[in-house]
Amino acid sequence: xxxxxxxxxxxxxxxxxxxxxxxxxxxxxxxxxxxxxxxxxxxxxxxxxxxxxxxxxxxxxxxxxxxx
Amino acid sequence: xxxxxxxxxxxxxxxxxxxxxxxxxxxxxxxxxxxxxxxxxxxxxxxxxxxxxxxxxxxxxxxxxxxxxxxxxxxxxxxxxxxxxxxxxxxxxxxxxxxxxxxxxxxxxxxxxxxxxxxxxxxxxxxxxxxxxxxxxxxxxxxxxxxxxxxxxxxxxxxxxxxxxxxxxxxxxxxxxxxxxxxxxxxxxxxxxxxxxxxxxxxxxxxxxxxxxxxxxxxxxxxxxxxxxxxxxxxxxxxxxxxxxxxxxxxxxxxxxxxxxxxxxxxxxxxxxxxxxxxxxxxxxxxxxxxxxxxxxxxxxxxxxxxxxxxxxxxxxxxxxxxxxxxxxxxxxxxxxxx
Numbered sequence: 001x002x003x004x005x006x007x008x009x010x011x012x013x014x015x016x017x018x019x020x021x022x023x024x025x026x027x028x029x030x031x032x033x034x035x036x037x038x039x040x041x042x043x044x045x046x047x048x049x050x051x052x053x054x055x056x057x058x059x060x061x062x063x064x065x066x067x068x
Numbered sequence: 069x070x071x072x073x074x075x076x077x078x079x080x081x082x083x084x085x086x087x088x089x090x091x092x093x094x095x096x097x098x099x100x101x102x103x104x105x106x107x108x109x110x111x112x113x114x115x116x117x118x119x120x121x122x123x124x125x126x127x128x129x130x131x132x133x134x135x136x137x138x139x140x141x142x143x144x145x146x147x148x149x150x151x152x153x154x155x156x157x158x159x160x161x162x163x164x165x166x167x168x169x170x171x172x173x174x175x176x177x178x179x180x181x182x183x184x185x186x187x188x189x190x191x192x193x194x195x196x197x198x199x200x201x202x203x204x205x206x207x208x209x210x211x212x213x214x215x216x217x218x219x220x221x222x223x224x225x226x227x228x229x230x231x232x233x234x235x236x237x238x239x240x241x242x243x244x245x246x247x248x249x250x251x252x253x254x255x256x257x258x259x260x261x262x263x264x265x266x267x268x269x270x271x272x273x274x275x276x277x278x279x280x281x282x283x284x285x286x287x288x289x290x291x292x293x294x295x296x297x298x299x300x301x302x303x304x305x306x307x308x309x310x311x312x313x314x315x316x317x318x319x320x321x322x323x324x325x326x327x328x329x330x331x332x333x334x335x336x337x338x339x340x341x342x343x344x345x346x347x348x349x350x351x352x353x354x355x356x357x358x359x360x361x362x363x364x365x366x367x368x369x370x371x372x373x374x375x376x377x378x379x380x381x382x383x384x385x386x387x388x389x390x391x392x393x394x395x396x397x398x399x400x401x402x403x404x405x406x407x
Contacts, residue, residue: 016316
């Protein structure tokens, strides 16, 4: 077993010792890997779509560049 | 067993011999345990040494694990053939009902997907809100008020003590899948004997937080590696009334959170490093337990396991073999961490 030093900001176990402010609370909570399967991803997954569309439009412009 | 009331004894100090275990008798649970264990051991299952409700069978082509809670059993393994076999054996000896793929066990909802397995207690959470009449309350983003520290305050004592205890008890059970309310539950449980209105209000705030994220729960990804990581921390002087410190620790297997705890230490610590040190010792015990359990499950940890701590002095005490006068009383803990 190895003992390592970790800075106080990155100490996940801090989550179980203090009444935390909303910002730190949600940051540490995200590190614990909890999920809510009943809540849809933010914006109903639309954000994902936009990214994909962006990629495809880039592809198209690339294609157009090749054609020319 | 002692003679039931209503039966006259021929001689004084006579007792009954139990021939058959009946439901409701004090001895019934033990009899059931012995019977189930003997049936499983006949089928070449090995009882895990650390968790007596866990049975493991390993053969050349299959690996099966059986977890028992009184008469509810979870089966996991690699071979469907072995599943059929053990189910038929259990059915002939006890008449079991096969509920198919695991979905709901002791109030915990289990969901499977390609990515992993998730555990949550959404229904339990909803019931809790319903029974306490807070189903329509407003959302809030954190379970506890960051500007307030709970202690034995001078506000009005809360009238309905049993109701407060029931509420905290239900929050405690919710801790099975909700590490986000572990700390506030630990704090609320300190005042079970005589809660005040302030404590009750803090508990209600936790309910409002739960309302905002009912279905939140643990997630165990399938592609996670087998590396054990631990984090240990302490809130020195965390308890304002008795000046004891609060230990906290959490353990990850790969990316999955598998064990966590917030607990008030049993003795007062003179310095923060002393408190950190005690926390390290108890974290080591927990790691040891997890390691033994993994060993029983025939899993070997591929990498070195790591325990993180944010106190430099505690780490120095752990590695330095020379005992200082002031750390003398910690000697037992020291040896524990080093081993």
